[in-house]
Amino acid sequence: MSVGLEQEEGGGGQALDRLRAAWSRRKWLAIVLFAVAMTASATLVMALPDVYRSTATVLIEGQQVPERFVGSTVTSELETRLASITQDVLSRPRLEALINRLGLYPDLRHDESPGPGMAAAIGRLRNDVKLELRSSEAGGAYRRTTIAFGLSYRGADPQQVAVVANTLASAYVEENLKVRERSASGTTEFLRVQLDEAKKRLDDQEGHVSALRARYLGDLPGQGQAHLARLESLGSQLRLNNDSQLRLVERRDAMAAQLLRARSESGVEPDEDRLQRLKGELANLRVKYTDFWPDIIRLKDEIASLEKKLAEPKPRKPVDDLPPTPQVLQLREALKSAHTEMSILKTEEQRIRKDLAVYQARIDSTPQREREFADLTRDYENLKEMYYTLLKRYGEAQIAENMEQRQKGEQFRVLEPAVPSGTPAAPNRLRLLLLGVGLSAALGVGVMFVAEILDTSFHSVNDLRAFSALPVLVAIPRIITESDARRQRHRFRLATVGVMVALVLAAGASYVAASGNQFLTNLLSPIKDAPRG
Numbered sequence: 001m002s003v004g005l006e007q008e009e010g011g012g013g014q015a016l017d018r019l020r021a022a023w024s025r026r027k028w029l030a031i032v033l034f035a036v037a038m039t040a041s042a043t044l045v046m047a048l049p050d051v052y053r054s055t056a057t058v059l060i061e062g063q064q065v066p067e068r069f070v071g072s073t074v075t076s077e078l079e080t081r082l083a084s085i086t087q088d089v090l091s092r093p094r095l096e097a098l099i100n101r102l103g104l105y106p107d108l109r110h111d112e113s114p115g116p117g118m119a120a121a122i123g124r125l126r127n128d129v130k131l132e133l134r135s136s137e138a139g140g141a142y143r144r145t146t147i148a149f150g151l152s153y154r155g156a157d158p159q160q161v162a163v164v165a166n167t168l169a170s171a172y173v174e175e176n177l178k179v180r181e182r183s184a185s186g187t188t189e190f191l192r193v194q195l196d197e198a199k200k201r202l203d204d205q206e207g208h209v210s211a212l213r214a215r216y217l218g219d220l221p222g223q224g225q226a227h228l229a230r231l232e233s234l235g236s237q238l239r240l241n242n243d244s245q246l247r248l249v250e251r252r253d254a255m256a257a258q259l260l261r262a263r264s265e266s267g268v269e270p271d272e273d274r275l276q277r278l279k280g281e282l283a284n285l286r287v288k289y290t291d292f293w294p295d296i297i298r299l300k301d302e303i304a305s306l307e308k309k310l311a312e313p314k315p316r317k318p319v320d321d322l323p324p325t326p327q328v329l330q331l332r333e334a335l336k337s338a339h340t341e342m343s344i345l346k347t348e349e350q351r352i353r354k355d356l357a358v359y360q361a362r363i364d365s366t367p368q369r370e371r372e373f374a375d376l377t378r379d380y381e382n383l384k385e386m387y388y389t390l391l392k393r394y395g396e397a398q399i400a401e402n403m404e405q406r407q408k409g410e411q412f413r414v415l416e417p418a419v420p421s422g423t424p425a426a427p428n429r430l431r432l433l434l435l436g437v438g439l440s441a442a443l444g445v446g447v448m449f450v451a452e453i454l455d456t457s458f459h460s461v462n463d464l465r466a467f468s469a470l471p472v473l474v475a476i477p478r479i480i481t482e483s484d485a486r487r488q489r490h491r492f493r494l495a496t497v498g499v500m501v502a503l504v505l506a507a508g509a510s511y512v513a514a515s516g517n518q519f520l521t522n523l524l525s526p527i528k529d530a531p532r533g
Contacts, residue, residue, distance in 0.1 A: 045429050048432075051424055052421045053154040057414070090129065153168065156516075169418070170414070206380065230359050253284055274306060426521050426525040
């Protein structure tokens with residue numbers, strides 16, 4: 001156990017001896033590299049320009065008029081609208097105008113004309129601007145509501161930085177107003193166009209409905225019951241007319257029979273009157289009996305004989321030449337009146353039957369008319385409902401547009417304008433110096449070890465013995481003559497001068513690289529975002 005410990009201690013001592021030997025041989029290389037790197041980093045850190053940052057806080061104020069009275073037509077989410085406004089505010093034309101007006105980044109651009117320099121300046125400005133949303137948990141633990149945002153800008157001149165931050169904040173406020181006004185106006189204009197189109201279509205449909213009503217006047221849906229009532233009334237009138245005709249026929253036949261009897265009593269009955277009388281009797285019998293009734297057969301024979309007799313040409317004595325009696329004249333007058341009344345009844349019957357046909361046709365066509373009117377009326381009612389809906393929404397959009405024009409809707413307000421900062425936000429020189437010390441030491445030690453590893457020469461007898469199995473018989477120490485000492489002093493002086501030159505060159509290069517290089521400042525010492533509320 002003691003032997004193992006001695007071996008471990010011997011191994012650790014050999015490693016430490018090798019480190020001491022390497023340090024003694026390479027210490028000046030490590031020291032020079034550390035000095036050069038430290039000089040360069042210290043010069044770089046001290047030459048970096050100060051970067052100042054100013055932030056303008058913009059408050060998001062809600063709609064001043066309650067939404068239950070006036071609804072807003074701007075329905076886009078706040079974050080979406082902010083992203084859109086950011087794209088517009090940070091667009092190339094607006095940033096180019098801002099750079100030219102405030103004279104930003106003169107080291108990147110040589111004139112006001114567009115070119116690579118202006119493109120680089122615009123890119124730098126976009127990197128130097130930062131938007132920080134600030135929210136609250138008013139909507140719940142899992143839903144944060146944006147109530148404000150900070151707009152910050154960083155640069156070398158604190159006064160100019162504050163001016164740029166305030167200018168951008170004002171641009172956000174103005175652009176938000178323009179966006180909301182454009183959205184409200186666009187909604188109102190869209191609804192107005194839709195309302196005009198709906199009004200035109202409604203007028204056209206109303207014209208179709210009026211034309212259909214005019215074409216089928218009296219045959220419109222909803223008049224079916226009236227048509228049925230009218231049809232029933234006409235049926236009753238027709239029955240009354242038929243009854244009146246039957247009564248009139250009976251009365252006329254009775255008067256004709258009386259006239260014939262009167263003429264028979266006077267001894268005069270013309271064959272024509274007899275023929276008419278027989279035909280009347282035959283018509284009355286046919287109402288009650290069939291054609292095989294004996295009296296009907298007899299009357300048919302008599303009528304045939306009289307018609308044959310009247311068909312033979314022979315002189316007849318006119319009846320009118322016979323002296324009529326007062327009874328005959330009265331009967332003739334009553335019979336004439338009956339014929340006239342019969343004509344009136346026949347004419348009225350034709351009219352009633354014609355009206356019956358008209359109303360029956362209307363009742364038969366009622367289902368088709370109802371379908372036509374239902375289709376047309378349904379389209380008309382739909383268009384009418386859509387028109388009044390659009391009219392209501394158009395009125396609401398006009399009110400919302402007026403609200404946006406009066407700036408009573410949601411708007412941005414600069415709560416805290418940016419002020420010039422008294423202390424730079426970057427660089428953090430202490431941290432950078434400590435980082436430079438660490439990197440310089442690591443560089444010196446690393447190069448020393450690399451040089452030691454790449455060196456294949458033997459520096460001691462032990463190295464030779466470790467490399468070769470042959471025994472070492474003798475070791476000759478290093479003999480330094482006077483000329484060797486002079487050469488060493490000469491090389492030392494040259495090395496010292498070289499190191500001084502390297503230090504000056506490193507310091508100069510670092511100063512040139514860091515002087516006025518705001519981008520390098522931002523890269524080496526980034527500015528942390530402010531915490532969100």
